[in-house]
Amino acid sequence: MLALGQDEIAKYPFLADAGQYLKEQGFTLEQFGTDPDLIPLIEKAYNRIYAACEGDPQSYKSDIIENQASNTASLPREVFSFLLSIVLLKLTGIPTLAKRFALNEAMRAEAFLEKDLKNISTDSNELPIKIIEDLFSIKVKKHNDFFVISVSDYIKHSIHFHEREWKLINRHVEDGFVFLTPHQTVRLVRKELGTFITSKILTGKKPSMISGFEKFVNNLISYSKKFSISIVDSGEYPPCIKHAIEILEKGENLPHSGRFMLATFLLSKGRLVQQIAPLFKNAPDYNEKTTLYQLNHLAGTSGSGTQYSCPSCEKLKTQNLCFIIPECNNIISPLQFGKKKN
């Protein structure tokens, strides 16, 4: 673990060891559920989760302002609200909430990380560089205004992006390294940062209920219904389809081409428009009416009457939607996945 200062913990609370932190501050979890002075902190944590899941981080009142803690007393509050969020999510045990929360925390940390990265000198021992190195095993070096990382490390992460600007060809490459701005550097690890935070929540046993936490946990459980996507059993789906579903589950933006692929795929598998529509409800720009209209159009139940077919693997490759694995085994359409024998 990295040695952290107080306001560094507040910015990057996921780096702290929860149990140890509480002990150092002289608290136990039980106290938070019972001590009337501490209950507001659970409320703060609840809000933190709620704001994250709504995709509306502004509605959460952070005590960190302008990259600095507003005052010394507020620092532990910031850390506590994060640690308590984790506890609440663990008690709730719903992966969708965990993932949405983690993504939002990752984006929050990303903003701090970017600012910190901009301010470093050339010392590779500084915290932001250490974080990237320790958490994601990417070696970063500062080079004038840029940060350079090896081509292979870059591609390992960049292939998860859909935007063309992330393709290696659109980067400055020299002597085996890719040159990135601070913004690009931290953006590159957002997904992994999210995964790292998710794993903090989802690994380990589900703890037993702590008195005083029930109300919040129950609220979260009923709140989470909003996000449940039940129709899709993606067990035998090809990686491209699974990946698209994953993005939607996390409430991230799936490009139009991805939605087209997913919808046509599921329609071909015999799913009904009414079953597919809920998949898109987590999308940032969801609108029920337009979604149904578009799906009906693809299904051929409206408009021209022709059903659109699922794009070929080749096409999906050019759209960066293909996540080929050996099991894809030379098929030409995702619809063939799992049908062809080795």
Next chain:
Amino acid sequence: MNENDVKFIEDSFKKYYFNHFELIHVPERTAEREFGFQKFNSGMTRHISIKDDKELHLLLMKNIPSDVYCSNAYYSFPNLPMNEKDWKEADLIFDIDAKDLNLNCRSNHTVSICNDCKTISNKQIQWKKCNSTKLEEKSLTCKNCIEKSKLEVKKLFEILIEDFAIDKNDIHIYFSGNEGFHVYVYNSQFQKLGSRERSELADYILFNGVIPETFGMKKFKPNRALFPNFDERGWRGRFAKDVFDSKSKRSKIISELITNGYSSFQKKLEDVSTRIGVKIDPNVTMDIHRIFRLPGSINSKSGLTKIYCKNITKFDPFLEASFLNEDTIEIIADCPIEFKLKNKKFGPYDNEKVTVPTYAAAYMICKKLASIS
């Protein structure tokens, strides 16, 4: 291929393997590789593991394969089925083939063989005789094909060294044995990359998926200062050299590009791509489980050897890759295109009985343009 042809080719391959084992490079870390081979008129045998040169030699003499392959990947258990092999890493490989280069010369030396009526034609005309659709194309590679492929190899070589910092001693170039070149990269930072990552590398080398912004062009308010300079490294530098031609024209051409606008710039990029992009076959590069033709083995599409190129500029496959023996043999040749091997001219032959050296006979028989009489 009929039985007599197979017997003749197998005999000549066998002599080659017996006399030239020193040409067959057993790859390093042999025991971690998967080997495979094919025999004439039969399927592929793969998932073989081999210990050393001796075992390989034995396999060649025992089976007299038409083609021999070896994985670019390293496995813990190369002889187990694919999902139990335990993939460790793989050398980076590239395939450059003249048939993918859209060369004008192709039509001059490509023939169509009708698998129904056995007619051979070098005209791109509708098949009149039997209206068959089972046409097979065979090309007798020409000098131009080879020279143009070499240019691609050189472009690739430059990118590997300049952009990816590969040590030039870790880059090995082989003539593929037919119409192109195979390039291997060892010990690079890419050894452990999976298929998707390698496909991204391939796109980089192909100049695929590029956006105008990378070269300074923007949809709104383009800024001259963002356009590349001559001495820049990587694609921006190569773009500058191709598009601006000379330093003095840079300023004028940037003005033109800005005036013509964003979508015209996109078209320009496609056009540039055909010149500066390296025409590798992306499917080969992204395949991390492939068994790739073994260096030193014979390519049954031609009877020529997949041979190491010490000096790519001077390399002449028609001289340096033909190793079959000189013994003469009588064949019936229907080969409408003249070709040159070992400094000797052959053909064209119009369905006639001719006596030629084994290496030339094998070349035509492998191309399905001749048969033992």
